[in-house]
Amino acid sequence: MVIRRRLLEPAVATFVATAALHLPIEVPAAADAPVVIEIKGFEYGPESPAVAVGDVVIWRNLDIVPHSVTAVDDSWDSGLIAAGGRWQTVATEAMVRDYYCRFHPTMTASLKIDSY
Ligand SMILES: [Cu+2]
Numbered sequence: 001m002v003i004r005r006r007l008l009e010p011a012v013a014t015f016v017a018t019a020a021l022h023l024p025i026e027v028p029a030a031a032d033a034p035v036v037i038e039i040k041g042f043e044y045g046p047e048s049p050a051v052a053v054g055d056v057v058i059w060r061n062l063d064i065v066p067h068s069v070t071a072v073d074d075s076w077d078s079g080l081i082a083a084g085g086r087w088q089t090v091a092t093e094a095m096v097r098d099y100y101c102r103f104h105p106t107m108t109a110s111l112k113i114d115s116y
Contacts, residue, residue: 037109039063039101041063042067044107052115054091057089057111058086059087061083063083066085068080068081068101071096072096075096076089091113093113097110
């Protein structure tokens with residue numbers, strides 16, 4: 001009996017390892033993933049990403065100068081985003097889509113906000 005058990009053990013271990021590989025993996029819903037916009041070379045990219053109401057939107061400033069993310073009507077504003085810094089907000093239906101950089105007004109972009 002002892003010999004037989006020893007022979008079975010590797011098989012059991014293999015079965016357990018194989019079963020673990022087939023466990024369902026929880027993948028977060030796409031809506032949970034933030035929308036990331038990079039500020040680089042005095043440009044916002046992507047320039048007009050699709051954003052759903054409730055999405056977290058993050059702007060990352062990869063330049064060596066500060067920038068801002070400011071609605072064209074000033075209804076929302078990041079304030080100064082330092083070089084290497086970031087700012088985030090949650091998209092709302094009421095958000096004005098077009099924005100610019102307060103420090104470099106030729107920098108413009110927009111959000112394509114879809115409601116649920
Ligand atoms: Cu700027």
